[in-house]
Amino acid sequence: MSTWVSRMRQAVIGWLYPPACGACDLPLEAARQLVKPFLCESCEGTLVPIGAHYCRICGQGFESASATPFRCGNCGDRELAIDFAVSVYRGSGAGKRLMHHFKYGKQRHLGRLFGVMLDDVWRDERLHGGPWWVVPVPLHPRRLRERGFNQSRELALELIRRAPEGMDLTYQPLLERVKQTTRQAQLDRRERLTNLSDVFEACEKLPSAPSGGARILLVDDVITTGTTVSECAAVLYERLEIGQIAAISVLRG
Ligand SMILES: [Zn+2]
Ligand SMILES: [Zn+2]
Incomplete structure (x- = not known):
């Protein structure tokens, strides 16, 4: 621009x-x-960037690089349906307050700041190239009415608007949330892992995937265990020919 x-x-x-x-x-x-x-x-x-050292599957940040391979404390014992996730900042300090004000304080304009913060996902070279279908994690219609907007949609649109030259990103809202659930933030880890079954569905009408399968970039505000984006990926696998599914978030819970 x-x-x-x-x-x-x-x-x-x-x-x-x-x-x-x-x-x-x-x-x-x-x-x-x-x-x-x-x-x-x-x-x-007070923002803490995830930086260069993070799990190559779930995106969980590490304190430093490890010379020896080891099991990730978050995803080492689970199968995630996504290929990989990348987050930008830890969900602490001002990051946490900003996201709270964005989602629960009707401060939709903060989407612009999160767009700038999201620029740092491009440090991960696996996201370069494309084409990607950019798919926001959906809100339940009732929650959408309360909040007035879906924060993940705002982030997806900012990501597309600010993407580096040469990226091929298409906004594709392919998912619906059919069940309202307890907010993930209010649950402990074990509950989070089981709270989300049958919550998401793919939209009735889907575009046909390009040859080699659709490359999907799921966008969420916060990724914690990765269960939400994994459930989203799983329902897309049932309905579409998939090439790859990655997930990104501004914050890491
Ligand atoms: Zn991991
Ligand atoms: Zn301030």
């Missing part, structure tokens, strides 16, 4: 929402808004 269009857009958004940090409410200068919209420097300092 041209700088001019970006500045105009910024001016309109600034008028609608006088810019303040989404985590601590500190008023923000216009120049700061262009770098990291809706995030002050001190809250940015």
Whole structure:
């Protein structure tokens, strides 16, 4: 997007929402808004990037590189239906507060900040190239009415809008959530692993997969155990010829 269009857009958004940090409410200068919209420097300092060391399957962050192969504490004893997941920040500090305000505080404009934060998923070269069908994890219609928007859809659209040159991304909302469940955040690990069976379905009408199978990029706000994205992947496998399924999230629970 041209700088001019970006500045105009910024001016309109600034008028609608006088810019303040989404985590601590500190008023923000216009120049700061262009770098990291809706995030002050001190809250940015509390974000913990996952960085370079993470599980090549479920995306769980590690403290440092390991020279010897070992079983991942999160996915080593489970079969996930996704090929791999990549997250950007740990779900602590300002990251957690921002996401809470985004989802439960009707602060839809924070989607722009999460879009900027998501830029870092491209550090994983497995995501390069494409084509990918970008599929948001759906909300149950009742929750969608309460919240007014699906946070994963907002993130998927920002991802596509900001993707690096040469990426071939198509927005494809292929999934529905047919059962309302207890919020994953309120459950312990064992409950999370079993809370989600029969929750998702593929939409009735699906596009036909390209030859070699569809390459699917699932988008969620937070990945914790990976169960949600794995359930989504499993229902897509039942209905489509699949080439590969990856999942991305801004935060790692
Ligand atoms: Zn702040
Ligand atoms: Zn893992």
